[in-house]
Amino acid sequence: MPEIRVTPLGAGQDVGRSCILVSIAGKNVMLDCGMHMGFNDDRRFPDFSYITRNGRLTDFLDCVIISHFHLDHCGALPYFSEMVGYDGPIYMTHPTQAICPILLEDYRKIAVDKKGEANFFTSQMIKDCMKKVVAVHLHQTVQVDDELEIKAYYAGHVLGAAMFQIKVGSESVVYTGDYNMTPDRHLGAAWIDKCRPNLLITESTYATTIRDSKRCRERDFLKKVHEAVERGGKVLIPVFALGRAQELCILLETFWERMNLKAPIYFSTGLTEKANHYYKLFITWTNQKIRKTFVQRNMFEFKHIKAFDRAFADNPGPMVVFATPGMLHAGQSLQIFRKWAGNEKNMVIMPGYCVQGTVGHKILSGQRKLEMEGRQVLEVKMQVEYMSFSAHADAKGIMQLVGQAEPESVLLVHGEAKKMEFLKQKIEQEFRVNCYMPANGETVTLPTSPSIPVGISLGLLKREMAQGLLPDVKKPRLLHGTLIMKDSNFRLVSSEQALKELGLAEHQLRFTCRVHLHDPRKEQETAVRVYSHLKSVLKDHCVQHLPDGSVTVESILIQAAAHSEDPGTKVLLVSWTYQDEELGSYLTSLLKKGLPQASS
């Protein structure tokens, strides 16, 4: 029995590292290869020994697909490809391919720098890993091999985020990665066509959140920045060069324009160009508004946001600075933080996740005294705020996507068990499909009924047409023919053609039955009586009396013979083909009742 098997090694009932194994029609695909940034040891990576147990990785896995550049989706990739030994293809979109190594490099530096880890992947490994990547375009069907094909759809979560359809023959699985069904300030909404997959694997981070509160979060953010600036404070926003940074810049730019604010906003040196470069390169991945505006003006070239210079940090008066890196672990953002931390009028807003061991993580956990390098203690008096701007679909959005794709089954990943349970029930009720939520390490097996294409011969179709009925999609009709398999193809042909093609002689199968009649007359007379009786009873059928004395009704043949022992009894030999089985049975039962008395 063909089946689809799904085993999450990560993201099964949790929001840690995503790594899902899918087996479909004999092909094995790994969806995402994420890292858990909360761990410092081997636990940060998925346990790949469960795959290596099946032999060599490269032989077992047909491909790896990465949905987007966040480290909980791609962070284990260099480890997997360069240290565990996967040597096959890795698929991701072009923006993901461009941004992924920057993020991996950034994390490698933290691991080596902050945590002093020696056994970690190197820059060369990241590069070698990225060389195995095959970048894909949206809606482009990519043939992994002769049977396996994949196709990317827009996911709207971050620049370059994609959902992937994995298809082998008529079986398919869609994996959403992280997605957002409502457009935000720089990205569009996720979209997929009615591809009716056997299984939709969807994230469920906000499985129980019904209304997206992103607008509220934006308002809060603007309010906090505004208040800090109004009281003369400086606001530091540590960001990663790409993604949310651009969204927040657009947000502040618009707000500054509307409120006619004068406090300067700065963005880390060098990064504006880099970000602009990527957004220009991948403009098709942004939302419609940005794409349209781009013709007249680059939305990412801001009026109020200027390039930052190290010396500006000491300027008096309020200001807002976007600086990298996003976790305050090194570089410019940390330098500025050290300068501003001591003043309670100032504020730091952390718009994303921070890895343990970084200054970002420490201040978010409430630490107010930080031991910096060189044993000095830095007292944090500035206000510390955390605001998540991550864009995930809410429950309504997830339902919307399920409705769009019309899957046969749904499987939930990347969420908390309790919230998943709620959504699972909702999906099962509304769409009447099975919904699964395996934990990490649990395998869900879905039987599939493979659709086997069958060709039909022109002759057979013409014969059907000749009967005067035109084909109609809404009115299925029964069509008789012979199914033959030749050269690994199935074809429905007429039985004559089948015999001809296969070089076979026709055999006839007939059912026979003996009916005893009490009739002392001669056989010929009995036959005539039978003929007359049947002719009168079966008015709609063609009843014939043949010259040799036998009687036929359609394919049914009746012959009368004398009984060898009893001259007063005649034996009626009735035989018929399987096509007339019903009529044959009826006739025998009729004849068994006897013939009517002759009126003459």
Place this chain on the structure above:
Amino acid sequence: MDPECSQLLPALCAVLADPRQPVADDTCLEKLLDWFKTITKAGSSLLLLQENPCLVELLCHVLKPQDLSSRVLSFSLRLAGVFAAQEDCFQYLQQGELLPRLFGEPGPLGGAAWTAPSVRSGWIQGLRSLAQHPSALHFLADCGAVDTIFSLQGDSSLFVASAAGQLLVHILGLSMQGLAEGHPSLQAGDWPVCAQKIVGHIEESLHSTAVPQITQALNVLTTTFGHCHDPWTQVLWVRLSPLVGSLLEKDPVPAAHSLVDLLLSVARSPGLSSSSCGLWETLAQTLNHLSPTQAGPLALGILKLQDCPQVLRAQAFVILLQPLACVLKATGQDPGPSGVLDSATGDSLTVDVLLSSKAACVGLLCRTLAHLELLQPLPQRPCPWPQEPLLGAAVTLLQLCRGSASPASDVGRHLCALLLGCVRVQRAALDFLGTLSQGTGPQELVTEVFAVLLEYLRSPDSSPTVLKKAFQATFRWLLSSPKTPGCCDLEPHALLVLRELLPVLQKRLCSPCWEVRDSGLEFLTQMTRHWGGQAGFRHALLASEVPKLTEQLLRDPESYVRASAVTVMGQLSSQGLHVTPVSPEHPGGQQKSLLVELLHILSTDSEGFPRRAVMQVFTQWLRDHHADVAGDTEQFMARVLQVASQDLDWEVRAQGLELALVFLEQTLGQFHSHCPYAVTPPVAAPAGSLAQALQPLCRVRLFEFAFRALFDCDRPVAQKSCDLLLFLRAKTASSSGSLEESRSGPDVASVEAALQRWQAGDQGQPLGDLEPEVVAALDCSQALNEDSLMG
């Protein structure tokens, strides 16, 4: 445990026990458990529980019916196991009947919580920690845990099922451990209850017709024999080997993959492989019974064994070679005079697999190539090694994949159709071909190897990953070309290849794919490193456009490529293979020198990789006394250190310190030998010469750079700076006595004050001009005592 933690513990337990306070971060429970493990490893668990009654309360509390998260329950089970690993603590917990309630029927085992895989996993891991002493074994036997573990081997969660198998292995080992100590002679009938039960279960499973059950039993045995080599394992194998052997009578052989693992595990175990229970016969039989795909890993495993009958090795090698022998036969080639491949040609089963479908064909060939690639470099590889036929097979496969082979037989044509354009086989064959370069081959075959490699490098259809492997294999073959005695230049044939190769490389450096451009540059780096000094190579390279194109790649849009181009250019320049051309626009003057160009990259490139590559080149140049650097080393150093100190990438700054260290060594080298084995005894230099020696360091502002790095917020930079300053101190310590008087001078005080401000995070203010005397004094001062450097 320190008192502060002890104080916090009740509050922590209260949070864990409160279902209204869910634990949001799934890692914190793991880390908490890590912490408890460290605590219990260092001291008595019993004492810990007695001093912190809240812990036992927590363990009792989780047993109450309530809406507690499965994570906390799982954590508690694991925690209980950690405590009960110490026997006295186990007894303590037993007194309260806590352990049966946690791990026995009345516990989570029978409740709704058991449906959560994390709880089942916690239960197993708890028992795994607990099972460390004889009391634990009695407990396991009494509470019926072993039966539950049996059933968990088939759990829906891979993690639980696998952990259950591991636990059985552990329990078996533990129970036999006690026996082995007391009873040197071993009789299976005398085995402890737990062990007997587990072995009985394994036997039952091996009798079963259900493949998953057989697999579980085989896996338990594999791990057991892999981890434990005590004498009792021999008794176990003698008892079970007939049952294992009987699996071979079934068709198809059930759980073949696990069976192979088990047999190899037994064969690797010194005690078991030498015992006379027909292991070699079983292995030979298994090789015959398994399908070609299944037999490959077994054959490889046998050939990797140190000690194994020659007949079996020969059989295994024939099986391993069969797919390639079929390829050679199908393409009408002679399998070679060695006879090994010749005897491997007849297997129709292998041909059937190869021709059955594309997936099967590709899978079998890739596995075979990978196995042979692993085998090739091993000392125990079969001898004679059929180098020639293997080379022929690898070349043929590559030709089949390109469609450049024209086989005459039907099988050959079929193979050609299946393999045409197959990237997987191309990659595997190129890797294998590269490995084969370690051996030799007749000249015609080597010519063929280069021809096929060039074909791949030239082909517009080659994918970037295939090209990368083709470059790697080409380099390895060039490297292995026979050398003319007394000359390390490329031999004439390799030079011919090189002349054909350079135009191809030229084309690849212009590829629209950055991966291809980068692989091309990496290839060029390797070639220049090896043959940069050789006339033949130099002529060929200089006659080509490659150096010019490489220089253009310094401005590539892709940072990885820019970085690789920097490395190559640095090397070309070192070898005198980069000549700054005269600019056609300014016939009188020259174009920007490479040094200027690299400095420009260092100060302006937005990505870290090219800047790091520049620093590496500069360090190498300084070491090699490169002409561009040697001209005015001080100016060079001053410029580079100034730019590097501003860099946001800590690795660039760290490499700046590396460069500084080289400069330091060169500057102070003549002044004082730091080598303890130096022939000349170190002589303390007069103060004047020390100050003189330090002068250039001051002029290039090396100290300001190093002191700034000392307070760098990135640890590796600070550490490297420490190394540098400690090195400097060691160098100057003996001669700085005469400079003592300057310690109290006004200059030293002001610099010390500035350094203290830097330490406090204010690095805006410069140190001013450092004089050698001040530096030497500072070097000995409190500000730089060893403790503060190491801190």
